[in-house]
Amino acid sequence: MEVQLRDPKIVMKLSKLGSFHQSKLSFLRSFLKEFKDWKYKRDLFELDENGHGRAVYSLSKNSRTYSLVCFANHIKDDERSDRVIATKWDTAFTLHDGVPTKKDLDRLFNDVPKQEVGRLSYKELTLSRANKSLRIFNHVVESLSEGRQPDKNKLFEVGYLYRTTAVYGSGKFGLADRFRIKNRDEICGPFRLEMMLVYLVREFTFDQVNHIARQKNPRKAVSLDKNICRNLGIGNSTGLGMAPFIVNHPTLLNNWILAREISLKKIREIEKVKDNEFELFKKNLIKSQKNITSWNTDSEFQKKKIFGLLKDMEKLINFINDDFNFKGKYSFNELYLWCEKNLKDECIEYIVSLMMEPYDDITNPLVKKMSADEEKHFNIPTQKNIENLRNILENNYSEIIKIDFSKKENNQNYWFISKNKEEPRLADRYLDYGSELEQPLAIARDIKILHERISNKKNSLSIGKFLMENNDLRHVVRRAFISENFPYSEIQDNTIGSKLMPIDMLRLKLSFFGAVKFDPRSDKWLRICMFQGAPLLNDLKSIDDGWIYNSLN
Amino acid sequence: MISLSEIDTTVKRATKAIGFSWGIAEEVGKSISLLEMFGLPGLKNLNQYFKLYKDKKFQNVSLISKINSSKISYCPIISGINFLDQVFTLNEMNEIDFENVAFPILLIPFLSKSSEIIGKKIFLKIDQRKYLLNFNHSIFSNHLDTDVIDKATKVKIIFIENENTFSQNEWSELYTLSKETFVDESEELKQTAAGAGLTDND
Numbered sequence: 001m002e003v004q005l006r007d008p009k010i011v012m013k014l015s016k017l018g019s020f021h022q023s024k025l026s027f028l029r030s031f032l033k034e035f036k037d038w039k040y041k042r043d044l045f046e047l048d049e050n051g052h053g054r055a056v057y058s059l060s061k062n063s064r065t066y067s068l069v070c071f072a073n074h075i076k077d078d079e080r081s082d083r084v085i086a087t088k089w090d091t092a093f094t095l096h097d098g099v100p101t102k103k104d105l106d107r108l109f110n111d112v113p114k115q116e117v118g119r120l121s122y123k124e125l126t127l128s129r130a131n132k133s134l135r136i137f138n139h140v141v142e143s144l145s146e147g148r149q150p151d152k153n154k155l156f157e158v159g160y161l162y163r164t165t166a167v168y169g170s171g172k173f174g175l176a177d178r179f180r181i182k183n184r185d186e187i188c189g190p191f192r193l194e195m196m197l198v199y200l201v202r203e204f205t206f207d208q209v210n211h212i213a214r215q216k217n218p219r220k221a222v223s224l225d226k227n228i229c230r231n232l233g234i235g236n237s238t239g240l241g242m243a244p245f246i247v248n249h250p251t252l253l254n255n256w257i258l259a260r261e262i263s264l265k266k267i268r269e270i271e272k273v274k275d276n277e278f279e280l281f282k283k284n285l286i287k288s289q290k291n292i293t294s295w296n297t298d299s300e301f302q303k304k305k306i307f308g309l310l311k312d313m314e315k316l317i318n319f320i321n322d323d324f325n326f327k328g329k330y331s332f333n334e335l336y337l338w339c340e341k342n343l344k345d346e347c348i349e350y351i352v353s354l355m356m357e358p359y360d361d362i363t364n365p366l367v368k369k370m371s372a373d374e375e376k377h378f379n380i381p382t383q384k385n386i387e388n389l390r391n392i393l394e395n396n397y398s399e400i401i402k403i404d405f406s407k408k409e410n411n412q413n414y415w416f417i418s419k420n421k422e423e424p425r426l427a428d429r430y431l432d433y434g435s436e437l438e439q440p441l442a443i444a445r446d447i448k449i450l451h452e453r454i455s456n457k458k459n460s461l462s463i464g465k466f467l468m469e470n471n472d473l474r475h476v477v478r479r480a481f482i483s484e485n486f487p488y489s490e491i492q493d494n495t496i497g498s499k500l501m502p503i504d505m506l507r508l509k510l511s512f513f514g515a516v517k518f519d520p521r522s523d524k525w526l527r528i529c530m531f532q533g534a535p536l537l538n539d540l541k542s543i544d545d546g547w548i549y550n551s552l553n
Numbered sequence: 554m555i556s557l558s559e560i561d562t563t564v565k566r567a568t569k570a571i572g573f574s575w576g577i578a579e580e581v582g583k584s585i586s587l588l589e590m591f592g593l594p595g596l597k598n599l600n601q602y603f604k605l606y607k608d609k610k611f612q613n614v615s616l617i618s619k620i621n622s623s624k625i626s627y628c629p630i631i632s633g634i635n636f637l638d639q640v641f642t643l644n645e646m647n648e649i650d651f652e653n654v655a656f657p658i659l660l661i662p663f664l665s666k667s668s669e670i671i672g673k674k675i676f677l678k679i680d681q682r683k684y685l686l687n688f689n690h691s692i693f694s695n696h697l698d699t700d701v702i703d704k705a706t707k708v709k710i711i712f713i714e715n716e717n718t719f720s721q722n723e724w725s726e727l728y729t730l731s732k733e734t735f736v737d738e739s740e741e742l743k744q745t746a747a748g749a750g751l752t753d754n755d
Contacts, residue, residue: 122554171558178558378583379670382638417566440575464638468615471634474576 001330003268005261005487009399012257012492018504019305019345022548023353024363025259025370026514028530031195032543034186035059040537042207043099047072049215051208054109056100057200057537064186066125066193067096068200069105071113072208080131082165082237089115089129091162091204095197097123097176115166116421120174126197127175130162130205133235137161137209140224144213147220149228156231157296159517159529161205163235167194182371190252190371191513198530202234203537226536233532236515239525241423243505244415247441250482250489252372256512257488259366260352266362267355268333277358278326280546284357285320287549288350289313291516299520301501305346312347357546377485380478382464386457389466389480393451396483396490400444401451403494412498415441426502426524444494446476516548557586560596571603573630580634584662591665591692593658594699601701602629602656611655619646626655626704633663636710640667649710654679657705664710665689676711 010016022029038059047053052074058067075088092113096104104123111118115129136158143150169191171177187193206229213221246253292313295306319338320326328334332355339348356363393401405411414435418425429435440446450473457466467474483490494500503520510518515528533547544550565582569575581599588595611628614621617639621627632654636643643649654660657679668675669689677684682696717724738746 122556171556174554174556174559177556375583378579379666380638383641464641465616467638468635471577472574474574475579476576478576478579 001269001271001333003265003333005258005265008396008487008490009492011261012488012490014491014493014495014501014504016345016349017491017508018501019349020260020508020511021350021353022511022514022516023260023263024356024360024545025256025263025367026512027189027191027370028195028199028514028534029545029548030189030367031192031199032534032540033545034189034192035196036540036543037061038540040540042203043067045207045211047208047211049212050074051212051215054105055204055207056105057203058099059196059200061186064184065099066196067098067100068197068204069094069096069100069108069112070201070204071109073113077134080134082131082163083239086165087117089113089165090132091201092129093127093197093201093204094120094124095126095193095200097125097181116173118173122174122176122180124175125181125193126167126169127173128164128167128194128197128201130164130201130234132162133158133160140209141212141216144209144224145216145221147217147222149222149225152228152231155228156294158235159231159294159532160233160235161209162201163237163527164198164201165237166241167197167236169194188368188371190256195513198234198236199534200537202232202531202534205234206232206536229536231533233529233534236510236528236530237521237525238506238510238528239423240425240502240506242509243426243502244424244439244441246505246509247443247491247495249372249374250479251374251377251486254486254489255370255372258486259363259370261488263356263359263362263366264336264352267359268330268336270332271329273326273331274358278331280358281354282320284354284546284549285313285317285351288354289317291549295517295519297519299526301503301523302518302520308344309346309350312343313350316343316347316351360545377482378478380463380467380474381481382462382467384463384481385459386454386461386463386466387459389463389477390451390454390459392480392484393447393454396480396487397444397447397451397492399492400494401448403444403448403497405445405448409498410494411445411496413496413500414438415496426500429496440475442496443476443479443490445496446473447480449473450476450480514548557590560589561586564596564599567599567603568630571606577630577634580637580663581630584633584659584666587662587665587689588658593661593692594701595658595662597699598656598658598701601703602659605655612653614651617643617649619648620650620652622650622652624653626653627651629654629656629659633660636660637663637667637670640671643667644671644673644712647712651708651710652706654705654708656701656703657708658702660708661686661692665692671712673715674713676709676713678707678709678711679705680707 038061041058043058044054044056047055052072055070056067058065071092073090075090079088092115094108094112111120120127136155139154140150140161169175181187206224210223292306292310297303324335339351403410412429413426414429416425416427416434416437416439427434453470453473463477467477502524503526506526507518510528515530516532517529518526520526533550535543535547561582564585565578568578568581585595585599610625612623612625613628613631614635617635661684664675664677665686666689668686675686677686683694685693687693
């Protein structure tokens with residue numbers, strides 16, 4: 001039986017993309033599997049009694065070494081901010097390519113804590129900073145120094161000691177360009193080095209609390225229990241900066257979604273699901289119910305989503321227990337079709353992720369296809385003609401070209417780059433000034449203009465000749481031809497409409513990172529948690545890939 | 554050191570800021586980072602060009618002909634973009650001449666990309682400076698200065714047919730030498746070493 005890939009016009013709706021969850025394809029999970037047999041070492045740990053100073057952690061294999069260089073600083077409480085406008089952080093990190101020399105460390109000491117205003121070199125791969133979750137951090141230090149473990153309930157309510165507020169890579173602030181490292185096998189998946197940085201930072205946070213507690217009370221202090229450590233991840237605060245990424249990288253976006261869609265298709269095409277495969281699915285489903293109850297948020301939007309997810313899960317479990325026979329043919333397909341008919345997107349997409357769990361043989365090869373050589377697809381095929389372009393627009397953007405942009409609500413917002421922080425922002429076109437400097441992120445609107453512009457052009461006119469007079473639409477002509485070969489490259493929604501929920505765009509990207517505990521703080525930024533439940537560095541060799549469902553909450 | 558990614562992003566924004574469309578700005582961002590990767594002074598030339606761009610008039614060529622001549626200097630960006638867009642028809646002309654091009658170094662990345670698209674090397678002559686553009690993989694030149702060239706009187710572009718740089722005789726000599734790594738087969742080996750059946754009548 002052949003199952004068709006899901007229709008991009010449904011999958012690529014923002015409300016659907018904003019319901020995606022982590023899966024076996026997620027970058028942090030594939031990173032851990034790739035690096036499980038790398039040698040871990042703490043090369044340097046020079047912190048004072050307050051935990052300030054520097055440390056270096058490394059992962060090595062054969063002749064390759066990646067080193068996390070950490071700088072922990074003293075900052076005043078009123079200087080601590082997760083917003084991108086902050087200029088000081090509790091800690092600052094960079095991932096160095098190789099083993100840093102003393103000279104490198106001195107250079108990095110001057111620049112890494114400055115973050116965006118510092119300069120890195122081609123020897124550095126990623127850059128980040130993190131702030132303490134002060135309440136949790138102090139509680140842990142206090143408890144450990146008095147010889148007892150911290151209150152688990154308090155800890156797991158938050159889920160981390162530190163949260164990063166940005167992780168930069170790919171040539172930013174002088175970091176190494178992607179082309180320098182793209183042929184390394186171990187980092188063939190997207191964002192591998194960003195994941196590595198965050199994972200190593202997690203280890204540093206445990207070492208730091210243990211160190212401070214010991215300094216505070218050398219006789220009485222105990223180390224943080226390993227099981228507690230495993231259940232702490234690294235938080236992250238993410239704002240709008242991440243949203244344009246998925247618009248600006250259409251081939252990469254396609255490859256992420258396509259991997260997910262191919263996985264689902266292949267799973268639905270399995271004629272006979274084995275007992276152990278279905279058991280694993282069911283076991284993770286039951287565990288998830290418990291995990292999800294620990295997703296705390298004050299956001300009414302997210303509370304509604306979580307409530308709906310739990311309700312739908314219960315519905316699904318009842319269905320599986322009472323009415324479903326997985327021993328029948330194509331049982332995952334049957335189950336999927338039932339979900340589509342009876343559940344909402346939030347749960348459907350959770351189930352899609354869960355269905356992948358038993359199938360390493362399906363997901364592992366796809367992980368390697370989730371990067372993209374974007375340059376390869378940048379050139380516009382100018383020898384093609386208007387008929388080709390019209391067909392693409394009418395087939396791939398049929399919903400988009402129906403949007404009426406003369407209506408105020410469909411044209412409400414515009415994206416711009418803030419002069420202060422050089423970061424993307426969203427504003428109201430009719431209330432705020434600056435819309436003349438709009439970024440080219442209103443793809444739906446511009447595609448619609450393009451469709452109208454070619455309406456009176458001859459089918460035989462070449463794209464090269466069309467562009468001579470229409471270069472103002474060159475950016476969307478390029479995208480249209482990309483979408484011809486990359487069906488999941490385009491968001492099938494209006495990114496400037498009044499109903500836009502920017503966090504849907506963030507959520508999509510973060511789900512592929514492998515983030516959990518989405519906690520929107522507004523419709524424009526949210527907090528998440530990464531690596532909660534993941535093995536510690538010393539246990540990485542014996543990683544159980546289902547760690548993400550093994551919460552001790 | 555400024556990374557290529559930073560060059561791409563900043564050039565893209567600067568190109569939009571000076572008045573080009575976003576689509577063209579994307580092309581210019583990639584082009585300047587390509588020039589810099591090849592070690593040619595792209596950013597420096599672009600910066601100088603943009604300093605003049607607002608106050609001085611430049612000629613925008615649309616449909617490129619075999620000979621393109623203008624009293625006003627041609628804009629290298631519009632000329633380059635249109636060359637790239639029309640490369641399939643321009644290829645049939647074999648040689649294209651431009652007279653009076655502003656900041657001609659900025660043409661190079663568009664021609665380099667064109668070489669890759671069309672699958673032919675492109676020879677470029679900017680007055681006395683020569684460049685051989687090899688399928689966007691490399692650029693060979695007799696001019697390695699990193700100065701700004703604000704104007705070229707004559708620019709010649711030649712599509713080079715895919716021909717070898719060596720003679721048949723030179724090839725044969727080398728091929729004969731390469732055969733010295735082969736084993737001279739006995740009659741028996743001729744029958745059995747290839748692994749195929751001895752008869753094909755089955």
